[in-house]
Amino acid sequence: MTNDLPAAPAAPEVHLHSFAHALGDPVDIALLDDPGVSGRLDALTAEGLRHCRVSERSAPHLAAADGPVPGAVVLATESRTPSPTQILWDTLRSVPLPRTPGLIVSGNGCGNFAPALRAARGVLLTERVPGVLLTFADRLTTPSRYMPDGDTVMSDSAASCLVTAGPPGRPSFRVLAVATSVQADLVPEERVLKGARTIIKAVREALGRINSSIPEPERGFDWFITGNYSATTRRFLTTAAQMPEEKAYSPHHATHGHCYSADQLITLAALEADGRLTHGRRVLLLASSSRSWSLTALERVDPAPA
Template identity: 25%
Template sequence: MVGISHVHYVLGDYKPLTEIPEMDTSKENLAKFRINGVRQYCGSDKTMYQLALETATATLEKSGLDRSSVGAVFFATGNHHCKELHEEDFAGRLLDELGLGSAFFYGVFMQYCASVAAALQLAGQFAEANGTNVLLVSADKILDYGPIVRIIPGVIGLHSDGAVSCIVTGRNPQFTMTPFQTLQDSSSWRLMYGQEKKGLQDSFLTNSRLVISRVLEANNLPKESIHHVVTNNFNFTISKNLSVYWEIPYEKFFSLNIPRTAHCPAGDVFINLLDMKTAGIISRGDSILTFFPAPHSWMGTLLTKN
């Protein structure tokens, strides 16, 4: 079965909310973030290419793979407007510097933080179909326009700079991965831009629950057998809502980084997974319910530690 190995990530420097450009530093505004557990974000002076190259190099070095055994690189980003992607040969340069000159390069842009999930799904299919190793890389650089984002008009969120990488392979992966369960509902964009916050939250909870149910049913796994839940760095309140709505104890939702760090679209799931592994939280045989959401895309899979 295909899976992932040698996860690595690179984040920017930890910075307090008060250092965010254009941030309203009034007590009232800062309280809105802190109530939800967000204390800091990660900003980097490195370019998106530099972040991607650094994490990809580390993954390849940790894997010890012969470069010729890597048949493809799947690259994901939510920052599709980044000048580097348009003004420089991002793909050719990355492949050359990684020593992967004969590998295929595929760029994936789906929607925000679902991009890396789509890339992982496609990389798994490619690895399985071709019997090869695949390098997955995802990077996001938010400081082109500042860490403050407004996906929903009137609602402020925070993003962090970072990049993640791993090897997707069918050859003794560290974590096996089941086929993805997915759901698309593009009609929710009307809720987003109509500022229907309650409707958007209801849509998110309902659709996420449906995807989670599909993952469990496909793997014949009762909720009681789930050891961990790994997802994006939502604010504290949303995580608690998911726990209640999915009927899974909140203690199983991983939250190692305290104070909480603002969401990194490049791949919170991979960041949190590696933090769990490093901290010794994951044991052999553990079932890890893994969920990647975006405003109108929901994707889930089950990882098992080998």
């Protein structure tokens, strides 16, 4: 007789694919009627920022992702006009998935990518739905588009992907690990004094958890993606994540501005379309806010030849 219990079955692999996004109209930041931006215009231009995206629509309008009909929608938003509830209803109608249950993720500023992915993965694996539509949608609700954290200009945007269990039979990104560091008690006056040290410590703690949970961590990562911040901020975050600067990928910071939590998904889709990824290549995503820093490790998976 033994007390040994049978090993729990391994959780299915979780994959991201079928990317889509919608942006507001491009506007030269020099033409914005925005004192916050105009007061920093020379510095923002020197940091590589040229345009932001402005939309008059109150809700995102995304084409339905090409793939299995999702059994749930996870929406990440920080917008408050209209309410997150109304944004969810409008999203479900516009996709359209008007009879699909939805879940709202918020509270992490521009760092909602990893929490939303966690929520989508949880729904996918616990409810056994065929897929989850992961969406990010934000439209400016503050007086100024200038964001001091990241020294950047905010844009109106929406982005989505499908989250499915197991390889989808098309190119996809397998989720290897997600790790988040939070310091909710970091008050504004301390952020001035301790900001850089806090961020480096937080990012490297998350990186340590990533490397301890993925296979062959010594392989490292082939590409690094963060938000569309100023050039100085992006270099700093690249260093904090211990990534070489030449592996940082940011093709849209000048043309798109900072699209809240949609940045990472839009940039990942661009990297895929750029033709630089092959089977087995790894990508590290950093989604951050003023008090949270999340890393997501992904691996490119190409379908086996028929």
